[in-house]
Amino acid sequence: MNENGELVLPTRRAFLAQLGLAPVALHALANGGAAAVGPHFAPRAKRVIWLFMAGAPSQLDLFEPKPMLDRHDGQPVPQDLIAGQRFAFLKGTPRLLASPYRFAARGQCGAPVSELLPHLATIVDKVAFVKSLHTEQFNHGPAQVFANTGHAVVGRPSCGAWVHHGLGSESADLPGFVVLVSGKIDPGAGSSLWSSGFLPTRHQGVELRTRGEPVPCVRDPDGVDRAMRSRSIDLIGALNRRRLATLGDPEIGTRTAAYELAFRMQDRVPELADLAQEPPEVHALYGTSPGANSFANNCLLARRLVERGVRFVQLYHRGWDHHGSDASDDLLHGLPNMCRQTDRAATALVLDLERRGLLDDTLVVWGGEFGRTPMQEVRDPKFLGRDHHRQASTIWLAGAGIRAGTTLGETDELGYHVVRDPVHWNDLHATLLHLLGIGHERLLWRFQGRDYRLTDVGGKVLRRLLA
Amino acid sequence: MWALLLLPTLVPQGGDAAAAKSHWAYVAPVRPTPPRTDVAPIDAFVLASALRAGLAPTPEADRPTLLRRVTFDLTGLPPTLAELDAFLADDAPGAYERVVDRLLASPHYGERFAVPWLDLARYADTDGFNFDRPRTMWKWRDFVIDALNRDVPFDRFTVQQLAGDLLPDATDEDRIAAGFHRNTMWNDEGGVDLEEARWERLLDRASTTATVWLGSTFHCAQCHDHKFDPISQRDFYALVAFFEPAEETKLEVATPEQAARRAELRAELARLEATSTDEAAITRAKKALAAAPIDSTLIFRERTDVRAVTTLRLRGGYDARGEDVAAAVPAAIDPPWPADLPRNRLGLAQWLVRPDHPLTARVHVNRLWGELFGRALVGTPEDLGTQSPPRDHPELLDWLATEFVRLGWSQKALLRTIVTSAAYRRDARTTDTDRERDPDNRWLARGTRFRLAAEFVRDQQLAAGGLLVPTIGGPSVFPLQADISGVVPTNKADLGWRAATDGRRHRRGLYTFWQRTATFVQFATFDAPSREQCIVQRARTNTPLQALSGLNDPAAWEAAKALGERMRAVPGDDRARLAFGFRVCTSRRPDAHELDLLAVALAAEPETLRWTLLANALLNLDEALSR
Secondary structure, three states, rough: OOOOOOOOOOHHHHHHHHHHOOOOOOOOOOOHHHOOOOOOOOOOOEEEEEEEEEEOOOHHHHHOHHHHHHHHHEEEHHHHHOOOOOOOOOOOEEEOOOOOOOOOEOOOEEEEEOOOOOOHHHHHHHEEEEEEEOOOOHHHHHHHHHHOOOOOOOOOOOHHHHHHHHHHHOOOOOOEEEEEEEEEOOOHHHHHHHOOOOOHHHHHEEEEOOOOOOOOOOOOOOOOOOOOOOOOHHHHEEEEEEEHHOOOOHHHHHHHHHHHHHHHHHHHHHHHHOOOHHHHHHHOOOHOOOOOOOOOHHHHHHHHHHOOOOOEEEEEEOOOOOOOOOOHHHHOOOHHHHHHHHHHHHHHHHHHHHHHHHHEEEEEEOOOOOEEEEEEEEOOOOOEEEEOOOOOOEEEEEEEOOOOOOEEEOOOOOOEEEEEOOOOOOHHHHHHHHHHHOOOOOEEEEOOOOOOOOOOOOOOOOHHHHO | OOOOOOOOOOOOOOOOHHHHOOOOHHOOOOOOOOOOOOHHHHHHHHHHHHOOOOOOOOOOHHHHHHHHHHHHHHOOOOOOOOHHHHHHHHHOOOOHHHHHHOOOOOOOOHHHHHHHHHHHHOOOOOOOOOOEOOOOHHHHHHHHHHHOOOOHHHHHHHHHHHHHHHOOOOOOOHHHHHHHOOOOOOOOOOOOOOEEEEEEHHHHHHHHHHHHHOOOOOOHOOOOOOOOOOOHHHHHHHHHHHOOEEEEEEEOOOOOOHHHHHHHHHHHHHHHHHHHHHHHHHHHHHHHHHHHOOOOEEEEEOOOEEEEEHHHHHHOOOOOOEEEEEOOOOOOOOOOEEEEEOOOHHHHHHHHOOOOOOOOOHHHHHHHHHHHHHOOOOOOOOOOOOOOOOOOOOHHHHHHHHHHHHHHOHHHHHHHHHHOOOHHHHHOOEEEEHHHOOOOOOOOOOOOOEEEEEEEHHHHHHHHHOOOOOOOOOEOOOOOOOOOOOOOOOOOOOOOOOOOOOOHHHHHHHOOOOOOOOOOOOHHHHHHHOOOOOOOOOOOOOHHHHHHHHHHHHHHHHHHHHOOOOOHOOOOHHHHHHHHHHHHHHHOOOOOOHHHHHHHHHHHOOOHHOOOOOOOHOOHHHHHEOO
C-alpha cells in the first residue's frame, strides 16, 4: 500500500480488470461517513492523551505536603471534620497519618513533588496542578464512570466518545478514540469507561491491546495472505456495488467503505503497535521494552497514535488503591512501586511530545478517580494505607493551552476539604472540551426525551488554568 | 443522577399539566376506522400516508426476498434452500400465508423474539460491576422463549414477568418468570453500602418497568418533577414503593442429573436412619445431601412484614431522605387505580394490562413494528411521552394497539396481521426520486432492508456452514470467539473463556454466556448491548470492526470452511457450486454477471483455500448481512 492507502499489489490491477473494475484506490473513510458537529471556536488542543491512574493515587504522598498532618500524626481526626461524612471502609474515629515521604519545592514554580516522582519533579514548570478536584462518588467503579461520563451509573457516553462525536476522526486508517490498558487486576468499571453510551457506537473507544491481537480479528486467518485479502475485499466491493446500483441503499456504500478501511487498518495497526521500530534512545527515555504489557509501552504507543492522527487516547494504569492490607497495596511498598512503573514514562511522554512539536496542540492529563484520606486505614498494623477520599484529589495537566507552572486550588491544613477554588469533574470536562474548541453547553445529544451533555447541569471552564 | 438539564429547548416547556395530560399517549386509543376497505386495515392507513406524501408504493418483493425477510424476522434464521424451493414451487393461493403460519409455529420463533425481550430485561449471566460473578438466570430466559412459543397472551405474560410469584397458587414457573426484575446488576464490591446498592436496584426496577410497559422516562423524575411529562417526583417514588417488599432470594431448580443424585442421597439417608445406629454415618449422609450441588435461579419472595412504601429522596440523593410515599400509579395516567386491585406488584401488573390502558399495548406494538420494519412508528420506542417525535402513522399505531387487545393480546396473531400486509411485503427497490423524497422510508411506500442483529449474524454463519445445533434452551454456552488473550482482565471477573468443543460450540447466539463486563466480542462488534441496563433499541452501526469480525473472527472462518466444504460437495461444475453458496448466503440465485465475478475470484485463489475464501466473501456481502 502506498501513502495514499492505494493498494499497489502487482496482481491487483489484473484481478480488478477481470472483475471489470477500474483500478481505483480503496477509498478513505473518515468518521464512518458522518459529519462532525464542531469545533465551535478555534481550538487550542487538537488531541488529548489522558493518563488515568485507576485506583486513586495518594495526593498526600505525592503532591500535598501537610506539616499539620506531620505534627498530629497518629492523633484522632477532629470530629467536626468528619461529622456526617461517609467512608468506603473507615469506621469509628480514624487517626491522622503523616506522609512517610519527603517533599521539595521543584522547578521555577516551586510546586512540591515528593521523592516518589523524581522524573515529574524535573518538568513541573511544564505542567499545571489542580489540587481541589472533588467528586461525588467514593467507590472505584462509580467514581471512574463519573470521571469519564460525568455520571455515576453506566450508560452515558464517555468523554472520549463525546469528543469523537464533536470533532470526528483525523485518521483515515485508525479509530479516532483509542484506549490502552496496563497494570494489575484492580477494581475498575472496565469497558464502560470508554463506552459511547447512547451515542452511536462508532464513537466508542477502541481498545488496542498489547498482548494477543491489538484489535479483535485484525489478523488474517492462517494461510490467508494480504493479496488474497485484497481480492476478497475487491470481490465483496464489486458485488456490493452492483447491489447498490440496483437498490440505492446508501448503507451498502458505507459497508463497502468500512471493509476497505478494515483492510487498511490491518496494515496500519500492526505497524503502529510495533515499538521495535523506535530507536534505542527513545526506549531509554520512556523505559520501554517491546512486547511488554506496561504503562511505559502504552505511553510510547500513545505518542505513535497521536502522530498518526488519533484524536483521543486514554491510558489506564491500574493498581493505585493503597489501603494497606498487604505489601502490594500499602504506601511503603505498593505506592513506590506504582510510581516506578509510571513516573519515567509519563514524564518522557511530555518531553517527547514537546521535542516533536506536538505538545503545543496535545493536551496531557494525569490523575485518578478520587483522592485518599489524611487518616490512616488500619487493615494490618504492619502496613500503611489510606481510604478513598472524594473531597479532594490532585491531578496535573500539560500541553496545549494549559498555563504551565501554575497550581489551582488548595485544601485545608490537613488536606481534608478544599478551601480554595474547588473543581468539579464537570469543570474539568468543560475545560477539556473548551481547549478542543467545543462549548460544553453546546455539545448535545437527545436521548429518551431530553438533551444530554457531558457536563450534565454543571461545568464551568477553568480559565485560570488556561495560558 | 438523571437530573434534567436546564437547557434552552425548542419544544414547549413543561408545567402545563393539563396540556401534558392531554398528550395522545396518555389518552386511551380509540379504534380508528381505516380510510378504505378494499385493502387490509394496515394498508389502508399506510397507503393513505404514502399517497399523501406523493410516493408511488412499490409492488410486492420477489419471492426469495420475501421469504428471506419473513424468515429472519420471525425466526432469526435464513430460509433453507429446501424452504426456498418449496415456496417458489407453491403456486396455490395462500402460499405466503402458509409460510407465515409455519414460521410462527417454529420453536425458533420464541428464540428470535426473546432477543429484544432479553435486552429490555437486561438479562445476563453475570452480576456486572467489578466482580461480575456468574449467576444462574437461564431458567428465566428459557421461560421467555417457551412463553413466546406458546403465545402466552401479553397481558398474562406481563403479570408473570412482574408478579408471577404473587399469583394465587403461584407455580415455580410463575416464580421463575417474575425473575424479570431479578436481572438487575448486583454490586457487592468491598466498600459498597449494601443498602445503597439495593436502593439502586429498586430505582432500576421502577424505571425499567416504566420504560418497558409505559414507554415513559420516569427516571427523569428521580430528582424533581418531570419537566415535560405529567409525572411528579412523588409518582416516581410511588412506583419504586411497589418493589420495596420484594425480597431478593433464590429458587432451587435441580437439573435431572442433580435431582437423581439428590434422590439417591435422600434414599441412602432414609435407609441409614431406618436401619443403622451409626450416628457418624448418618451425619455424613446428611452432610452429603446438604452438599449435593443444585442449580438455583434468582426470584422474589414478597415479605409480609414490609409495606409497599418507600422514602422519597430529595433531589434524588440517596442520603437526602424526604417524606414516605406509598405505592401508587401516576394520577395523570389513566385508567385510575381500581379499588379492587391489591396495592402490590400484582396489582401494578394488572393495572398495566387493563384493556383501556393508554400505553401498554401501544408501547408493545410500537416495539414490534420496529423489529419488523427497522423503525418504530414512534421513533423513540423508549419514550412515547410529550417529548417523543410526531408519530409517522398515528392512526395505524392506535389501530394496532386496539387490534392487539382485540386479538386477546396474542403476539403471534398480531405479527401475522402485520407480516401479511402489503406494506410489509413491498419491494425495497424504488425510484431515485422517491428515495430522495423519503430517505428514511417513513411512509413505507417501499420495503425495508437493514442489517441483521448481532445474534442473527452468528446464526446465519452457523446455518450456512451446516453447523448450527438447533437445541432450544439450557445453560448458557461458551462458543469459540476471537482472541481475547490480550484483554487485561478489568477486574476479578476473568472467567477464563474456554471454547466448547462439543455441540455447545455451535448453538444459536442467544445462548452465548453473557458477561456484562466482557461482552462476546462478535456481539459487541455488532451493537449488542452489555445488558447493564434496559435497552429498547439497539444501535445499528456499520463499522470496520464489523468487517474484521466477519472476515477474520475464528468462528466466522470456521463457518466459512464448513460452507466451503458444502459448496465443493455440490455436484456439477464450479459455477453450480458458486451459485449454491451464493444462494445459501443471500437466498437468491446469482445472475450471470455475478457468477462471472465469483468464477474469476475462485480461479485467482490457491486450490487449498479457494472454497473457504469464497464462502467467507459470500458471508460478508452486504446482501448476506441484511434482510
